[in-house]
Amino acid sequence: MNEMTGPGRTSPTKQTDVHSPALRHYEDSAHIPASVTQVFDHVDDHARLSSHMSRSSWMMGGGRMEMQADAGEGRVVGSHIRLGGRIFGLQLFLHEVITEHEPPYRKTWQTVGTPRLLVIGDYRMGVEIGAENGGSRLRVFIDYELPPTPGTRWLGFLFGGFYARWCVRQMLQSARGGWRPLTTTADSRRAMLPSHTSVVVRAAMFLLGLAAWIVALVMLLLGEWWWAAASAASALGADVVGRSWSRRSPVALPFFLWWFLLLPRGPHSPRNLRSVLQPRSGERILEIGPGVGVHAQAIAAALRPDGVLDVIDVQQAMLDRLTRRARRLGLTNIVATQGDARTLPYPAGTFHAAYLVGVLGEVPDPVAALRELHRVLRPDGRLIIGDLLLDPDFVSLPALRAKGADAGLAFVRQAGPRLAYWAVFRPAGG
Numbered sequence: 001m002n003e004m005t006g007p008g009r010t011s012p013t014k015q016t017d018v019h020s021p022a023l024r025h026y027e028d029s030a031h032i033p034a035s036v037t038q039v040f041d042h043v044d045d046h047a048r049l050s051s052h053m054s055r056s057s058w059m060m061g062g063g064r065m066e067m068q069a070d071a072g073e074g075r076v077v078g079s080h081i082r083l084g085g086r087i088f089g090l091q092l093f094l095h096e097v098i099t100e101h102e103p104p105y106r107k108t109w110q111t112v113g114t115p116r117l118l119v120i121g122d123y124r125m126g127v128e129i130g131a132e133n134g135g136s137r138l139r140v141f142i143d144y145e146l147p148p149t150p151g152t153r154w155l156g157f158l159f160g161g162f163y164a165r166w167c168v169r170q171m172l173q174s175a176r177g178g179w180r181p182l183t184t185t186a187d188s189r190r191a192m193l194p195s196h197t198s199v200v201v202r203a204a205m206f207l208l209g210l211a212a213w214i215v216a217l218v219m220l221l222l223g224e225w226w227w228a229a230a231s232a233a234s235a236l237g238a239d240v241v242g243r244s245w246s247r248r249s250p251v252a253l254p255f256f257l258w259w260f261l262l263l264p265r266g267p268h269s270p271r272n273l274r275s276v277l278q279p280r281s282g283e284r285i286l287e288i289g290p291g292v293g294v295h296a297q298a299i300a301a302a303l304r305p306d307g308v309l310d311v312i313d314v315q316q317a318m319l320d321r322l323t324r325r326a327r328r329l330g331l332t333n334i335v336a337t338q339g340d341a342r343t344l345p346y347p348a349g350t351f352h353a354a355y356l357v358g359v360l361g362e363v364p365d366p367v368a369a370l371r372e373l374h375r376v377l378r379p380d381g382r383l384i385i386g387d388l389l390l391d392p393d394f395v396s397l398p399a400l401r402a403k404g405a406d407a408g409l410a411f412v413r414q415a416g417p418r419l420a421y422w423a424v425f426r427p428a429g430g
Contacts, residue, residue, distance in 0.1 A: 023124075026164040027141035030172045036129050039136045040104035043127050043175050046074030046081055052170035053083060063087045074109070077101050081109070090233055092116050105129055118152055118234065119159045119208075121145040127171075138175055140168045149227065150219075155234075158211050206392055209235045252362045253291065255317040261291040267420040268357055268386050270298035276415050276422045277384050282306040283352040286376065288341045288369070289313055289359030293322035293334075299355075300331045310346070312339045341369040346376045353377075355384040360400070361393025370407030374427055382426055383409060389419040397421050 032039055043049050046069060053065045065085035072079030077098050084093035094115035100108040108126035115122060123144035130137050142164050146156035212235035219228035253261070265272075273295050279285055279302040290296045290311040300309040311334060313319050319336040326334050339345050341363050354373050363369045373383055387395050395403075397418055401411050408428050415422040 023143040023145055024160065024164070025141065025143050026161065026168055027139060028165075028168050028172060029137055029139040030175070031132055031135055032138055032175060033135040036131055036136045037104045039129050039138055039175060040107075043129075043138070043171075044075055044103070044107060046109075049127075049171055049174055050083070051174055052167070065092070072098070074098055075101065080112075087118065087237075090118070090230055090237075092118065099124075100126070114148075117147060119147065119155045119163045121147045121156070125167075127175075138172065140171045140175075142168055150222075150224075152215075152227075154215050155208070155211055159208055209237075252289065252314055255315050258292050258318065258321060261294055265294070265357075266388075267416050268388055268422075270295050272416070272422070273355065273357065273384070273386065274298055274302055276424065277353060277355055277382075279303050279307065279353065284308045284310065284350065286344075286346070286351045286354040286373075287311045288354065288356045288373075289362065290322055291318050293325050295355075295357055296322060296334060297326065297329060297331060300326065300334045301329075303333060308333050308335060310335045310337065310351070312337045312341070312344065314338065314340060342372060344372045344376050348375050349378050350376050351378065351381055353382045353384070355386070357386040358388060358391050358393070360385055360387065360403075361391065361395045366395070367403050367406050370403055370409060374408045377427055379427055379429075382412075382424060385423045385425070386416075387421060397423060 034042075047054075047067055050067060054067060055064060063086040065083040065087070068082045070080045074081050074096075075098075077100065079098045081096045081098075082093065083096075084091070086092070094111055094117060095113045096109045097112050098107070098109045100106055106126065106128050108124060110124035111122045121144065123142055125140070125142045128139040128141075144160065144164055146160055147153050212231045216228045216231035216235060219225075219231055277285075277299065279299050281303060283303060284307065285299060285303065287296055287299065287309065288311075290313055293311070296309060296311050300307075303309055311319070311322065313322075313336075316338045319338060323334065323336050326332075337345060341359075342365055354377060360366050360369065377383060385400060387397075387400070397414065400423055404411055404423075404425050409425040410428040412424040412426055415424070
C-alpha cells in the first residue's frame, strides 16, 4: 500500500491502463429532478458516493471498508483515497486517485498500486452529468479488469460483472439523495423490486460460496496454501451470511438457477425417495416445490397406470419446464398447479401421501405449510420430508420434528444420515 500523495502530485505506482483490451465495462444512468450543479455537488462527495462500501451488507459479506482521503478529499485531480476493511473475513484494500475533475459535468477516478479485492482487479470509474427535461441525466460507469491471481480470477469470471453492476447501481441510488423519482435506463424495461434484488443477491452468495470451495480445492492441489485458505474463508463467509439471511427471509430457488436442480442429488436421488415413499399405482400423491421435476418424473412413473401426482409450485416458469419435460417422457399423470404451500388449493383428506425435498426451509411459515399438509392428507396418509446440510435453507431434524408436532404430525422414522435425512411423518392419531 502506497502512502497518500497530496493533490496534484503523481503516484509512483502504476495506474489502470484505460486502453487495455482486458477491461470489462458496465454503465447505467438515471434521470434526477435536480440541476446539473446540484447533482455534481452530491456525487463530488466521495464518501457519500461510495457509502455502499462503508455499510455492512450482504454483498459486502457482512463487513465494511473504511475510507481515508488526503487534503483534497477526492475533489481535485491527483487527490488520493484509500479504502480498507474485512470482507467475508478477509482483509481487503484499494487505493484510488482522481484523474478527471470537470465541474459540474464529469469526474473519473481509478486504482493505483495493486488492489487486493476478491472479484475485480484494477478499475476506472466515473460519472457524467447533463441537463435533461428540467433535471439531470447522471451516468455512472466502470471499466475493470479481472483479479490477477488464479484463484480470484475464477471468482471474477463468475461474479465480477454482478459486483460491477451492484456498485454502479448503488452509486445511482446514493445520488438520488432526497430527490424522487429515480428511473434507471437499465431497469426501464422492468421494475427494480426489492424482492427480486434479494433473490439475485442471495443466489449470487450461494454461487460465490460454491465457486470458492472449488477454487480452494484446486489451490490446495496446486500447493497454493494461502489462496486455498483465502478461498475457503470466502466460502465459509458466504455460507454463514447466506444461511443467516435464509433463516430471516426464506425464498424459493429462483428460476434462472433451474439448471442447478439437474445436478446429482446423492442421498436425495429420485431412487432413494421412491424407496422411502413407496408409491403405488392408484394413489394420489402431492409434491410441494417440484422445481423442474427431477423427483416428480420418477414418482409419476411409479404411480402408473392409475395413480396421479399433483405438483404445486409458487413459480409458473418452473411448472412450465416440468410439464414440458414430462411430455417428452410420455408422463401424462402429472397435474401442475401454481400456488402457495401455506394455502393449498385441495379439499381435506385428498392425498395418500405427500413429499418435499429441500423445500420446507424456503417457505416463509413452515408450520403453516405443515398444517396444510396435515389437512390434505388422509388419516392414514404419509408425509416424507428430505433435507440436506449443503442447502442454505437446511432445516435440522430436531427442528423439523418440533415443527411437525406443532402441526399435528407424528414422527415415524428417519432414513439416511442426519445431515442428509429423510423424515417420515403421519397425521397424529392416524
